[in-house]
Amino acid sequence: xxxxxxxxxxEIPNRAGVGYKAQHLNGIxxxxxxxxxxxxxxxxxxxxxxxxxxxxxxxRDMYPVSCHGVGLSIGAEGPLDADHLARLKHLVSWxxxxxxxxxxAWSTHETHFLNDLLPVPYTQAVVDRxxxxxxxxxxxxxxxxxxxxxxxxxxxxxxxxxxxxxLSEVATRTGCGLLLDVNNVFISATNQxxxxxxYIDAYPLEHVGEIHLGGHEEDxxxxxxxxxxxxxxxxxxxxxxxxxxxxxxxxxxxxxxxEWDNDIPSxxxxxxxxxxxxxxxxxxxxxAAE
Amino acid sequence: xTVTQTDFTAALLNADLATPAGMVDYQGRPxxxxxxxxxxxxxxxxxxxxxxxxxxxxxxxxDEFFKAMAGVxxxxxxxxxxxxxxxxEAFPEFLENFEHVQQLPxxxxxxxxxxxxxxxxxxxxxxxxxxxxxxxxxxxxxMNVKLELSPAARMLKSAYPVLSIWNMNMVEGAPQPKxxxxxxxxxxxxLDVDMVEIDDATHCFLSNLQNNTLGEAYEATLGIDExxxxxxxxxxxxxxxxxxxxxx
Numbered sequence: 208x209x210x211x212x213x214x215x216x217x218e219i220p221n222r223a224g225v226g227y228k229a230q231h232l233n234g235i236x237x238x239x240x241x242x243x244x245x246x247x248x249x250x251x252x253x254x255x256x257x258x259x260x261x262x263x264x265x266x267r268d269m270y271p272v273s274c275h276g277v278g279l280s281i282g283a284e285g286p287l288d289a290d291h292l293a294r295l296k297h298l299v300s301w302x303x304x305x306x307x308x309x310x311x312a313w314s315t316h317e318t319h320f321l322n323d324l325l326p327v328p329y330t331q332a333v334v335d336r337x338x339x340x341x342x343x344x345x346x347x348x349x350x351x352x353x354x355x356x357x358x359x360x361x362x363x364x365x366x367x368x369x370x371x372x373x374l375s376e377v378a379t380r381t382g383c384g385l386l387l388d389v390n391n392v393f394i395s396a397t398n399q400x401x402x403x404x405x406y407i408d409a410y411p412l413e414h415v416g417e418i419h420l421g422g423h424e425e426d427x428x429x430x431x432x433x434x435x436x437x438x439x440x441x442x443x444x445x446x447x448x449x450x451x452x453x454x455x456x457x458x459x460x461x462x463x464x465x466e467w468d469n470d471i472p473s474x475x476x477x478x479x480x481x482x483x484x485x486x487x488x489x490x491x492x493x494x495a496a497e
Numbered sequence: 498x499t500v501t502q503t504d505f506t507a508a509l510l511n512a513d514l515a516t517p518a519g520m521v522d523y524q525g526r527p528x529x530x531x532x533x534x535x536x537x538x539x540x541x542x543x544x545x546x547x548x549x550x551x552x553x554x555x556x557x558x559x560d561e562f563f564k565a566m567a568g569v570x571x572x573x574x575x576x577x578x579x580x581x582x583x584x585x586e587a588f589p590e591f592l593e594n595f596e597h598v599q600q601l602p603x604x605x606x607x608x609x610x611x612x613x614x615x616x617x618x619x620x621x622x623x624x625x626x627x628x629x630x631x632x633x634x635x636x637x638x639x640m641n642v643k644l645e646l647s648p649a650a651r652m653l654k655s656a657y658p659v660l661s662i663w664n665m666n667m668v669e670g671a672p673q674p675k676x677x678x679x680x681x682x683x684x685x686x687x688l689d690v691d692m693v694e695i696d697d698a699t700h701c702f703l704s705n706l707q708n709n710t711l712g713e714a715y716e717a718t719l720g721i722d723e724x725x726x727x728x729x730x731x732x733x734x735x736x737x738x739x740x741x742x743x744x745x
Contacts, residue, residue, distance in 0.1 A: 323539045
């Protein structure tokens, strides 16, 4: 387990943040108080210099930053990519983000990087593998990480444990925190036909350091049954807002990100999503104070 | 039934392969369309990445053709690192061999130019010397100095009017290309990449500057063009803030 008690890590407020997109910079600068923090995709800031890094250096003086990796492939059968891990360590060391997170997923196999978050079966052998990888990440980067629950479309026949048991054991053994993506919970629960509220009830909320919210698309499977697809391409839908509220009642307020990565809207539309999350967070803060 | 990541990857990249047995829906039925979500995500996200990387090629061949061609490319050359900002390195060679674009022989060099632009965009920041620094060197020492160029500088030499083709597609009002060979110098004064056409002699001179003294680079260039104007070439470097160090 990682000891980072001596590290000087910026605090992150229990407010809404947004996934940073360069086209929103002017909107952000006009009213910086519309959000409490920003999240970046680590891989977009691994170049040697130029505009992306210049902007990030500016933004980190304005906001706490959450560094969210999308390419580490923690669920891979093979070893982690040492070069990529070194790039991540470099980024985290100069950026000193308030939060650092990655996914329960894989994206690299042998020499292929597949640019998607691919699922893992839920078995003891995979828990052991993921624990080893997270230990390696935390030891190398020198930071506690948060692990995000996936959105799933299908299942592995070989799975013999629940997603929650899987995540709980990984968090307990590695000391990592959890990033609870409430939209992913809603998507997976719909696609796998279980109750999203029951999932939240069973979830180890004490490990949650951050919440994600985002939009999804609706499709149908071969049998005409609803198939939700995680697209980050539109507003958060009402049932996901309701599930978020349901979660906050149990977890108390947590830093909450609005993810919008495709069909990116104007700043006003995104800022409004952040405001909705901030309103619910403020309520949760009041309840927690009572 | 265990599904290995080798099985999963093969099925992702080849839609003719069956969905791996062992991928099921919530009732244990074969995953079918549910697995196709991953197939679609992978291919669509990689095609999008290609479109971002090669906007002029996209414009030149049109959206429908580009997407179909990129679909062939991304299956044949999936990324090898998570650094998507550099994805598409093998695209120029792919275009050289892709039978449906043989009537557009300049495409590979346009792709090379787009790769060079992106590589310059993400290159290490640097600070240029002031023009006075060069003037301050004693004339007798000048030919012995080594000039270090900005890490964001790139060059490209093409048998086609590659810069004019790029401009015509990406810059409003840019003139029609003339059928000439072009050499291009790319640079990044601050955060935006800029490009100028250079002649063969200047290309030769800049190539030689990398490992040689100024005098040696000058001599080598006179070997291909005895009318080469050193003052003009140095002026170009200073104007575009390309010299970062003078090593005496």
